[in-house]
Amino acid sequence: MRTPTQVDLSQRALQLLREDAQKIQQLIAVQLENLTAPKCPLYEEVLDTQMFGLSREIDFAVRAGLITREDGREIIHDLEQKLADLYTKVLPSPGER
């Protein structure tokens, strides 16, 4: 078995972070489907906690030299975009209220 190179470790780190981001997306999708009040404080607390955890992982990966700051920003940006899409589907638009 060969020793993993930095490239292997960096790719693995990126993959893990993207999986973690996807887990948050799935968690939020399940919550939005099941909660009657997606704006409730409990829901926002879960999201805040999860985003904080992911941002700490990303910050660590950047400092450890595994991913670039830009890679990290992209993971967070993609996740925020996907969450915004979820909200659009679930929450009524202002005109429909």
Place this chain on the structure above:
Amino acid sequence: MRTPTQVDLSQRALQLLREDAQKIQQLIAVQLENLTAPKCPLYEEVLDTQMFGLSREIDFAVRAGLITREDGREIIHDLEQKLADLYTKVLPSPGER
């Protein structure tokens, strides 16, 4: 400049995690010195948040193959021990209450 090896990356990861643990210890020491009520919910929330962040970093480093599960447990255990020592110095023992 040579490419960092896995050993370099692992040592760097361990060093970063130990520094993060030390930052939590310092933060808690400052709080204990300045708060009149170390048992207050705000204090406990800060500690919980910081410990959660560190545990996510450690878990990520283990999954990324940078440190062993045992290394991670040791960092948390050391920090808990140091925090326990801080409490002993600051909080009155049950007999003194």
